[in-house]
Amino acid sequence: MQWTLLGAGALGCVIAGLLRQQDESVALMLSERHRGHFHPLYELINLNGRSELINTQACFAEQARAVECLLVVTKAYQVVPALSALTGLSAHTPIILLHNGLGVAEQVATLFPDNPLLAGICSHGAMKEADWKIRHTGKGETWLGGVNEAGKKWAHLVEPLARALGHAQWSDHIEIQQRRKLAINAVINPLTAYHNIANGELLTSRFDEVLTQLSEEVHQVIAQLDGPDAESLPAFRRRLQQVLELTATNYSSMQQDVAHGRPTENDYISGYVVAHAGQIPIPVTLQLYQAIQRLEP
Numbered sequence: 001m002q003w004t005l006l007g008a009g010a011l012g013c014v015i016a017g018l019l020r021q022q023d024e025s026v027a028l029m030l031s032e033r034h035r036g037h038f039h040p041l042y043e044l045i046n047l048n049g050r051s052e053l054i055n056t057q058a059c060f061a062e063q064a065r066a067v068e069c070l071l072v073v074t075k076a077y078q079v080v081p082a083l084s085a086l087t088g089l090s091a092h093t094p095i096i097l098l099h100n101g102l103g104v105a106e107q108v109a110t111l112f113p114d115n116p117l118l119a120g121i122c123s124h125g126a127m128k129e130a131d132w133k134i135r136h137t138g139k140g141e142t143w144l145g146g147v148n149e150a151g152k153k154w155a156h157l158v159e160p161l162a163r164a165l166g167h168a169q170w171s172d173h174i175e176i177q178q179r180r181k182l183a184i185n186a187v188i189n190p191l192t193a194y195h196n197i198a199n200g201e202l203l204t205s206r207f208d209e210v211l212t213q214l215s216e217e218v219h220q221v222i223a224q225l226d227g228p229d230a231e232s233l234p235a236f237r238r239r240l241q242q243v244l245e246l247t248a249t250n251y252s253s254m255q256q257d258v259a260h261g262r263p264t265e266n267d268y269i270s271g272y273v274v275a276h277a278g279q280i281p282i283p284v285t286l287q288l289y290q291a292i293q294r295l296e297p
């Protein structure tokens, strides 16, 4: 089976590279701006610092009919426009959504009601150093789960992914895993983007107060959605601390987006918390949400 990755950003290129290193067949579905000048090779700097040229097959929207398995690795706000162009996609092709944040799968399910739909989270670190030069900055976990009944029949996809990515597991409650990742992103991403700092800076004492407040707000909203499956506040704070330590030298995806003048996933991360807060007061989340909106192009 060939994997087709929709989205050739930093994370997409890392996933494609790791799959190719296991001899998996990989195609990159590219946007119009790459037509004519796409070079099928790109440079991947592995975790050990060694560079490798990765060879994938390039394809475009009109070749959608031939896609066997579609991994969507675009930014959250690009998912629906990018998928809408794939009018020829077969109803048998599984669609796997791996973007940050939440709120997109419902729209994809409406656009492609018959396709097996899966969602997942992937916490590998990736950074674009130049055009077609990507650095793998950190190993992470990958979790997949079915969004619709047809999607739940594709659990076997985690096997080749686990071989390539080092870890991949199936979850029967992927929405809980997604909300847990979103909770981490809703704390780290807007703070690092607003202050233009690496993740590890948040471990310094000047951020103690805002981290305490923000993590409490985000935890309350996510716990309300998770119900009896909610993690405790101390467990969430321990997880946050671990992610900050593990990714201390990394720049969050939102910091990178703001620094490069690109749109951000603010609406799908902090915006999701704002939209689901109900009666819970979230002054810090709201302030950061609005501050990032002002920084967007």
Ligand code: KPL
Residues within 6 Å of the ligand: 100, 123, 184, 185, 188, 189, 199, 243, 247, 250, 251, 252, 253, 254
């Ligand atoms: O997922 C991330 C992101 O940058 O989007 C974190 C976990 C914050 C790592 O940088």
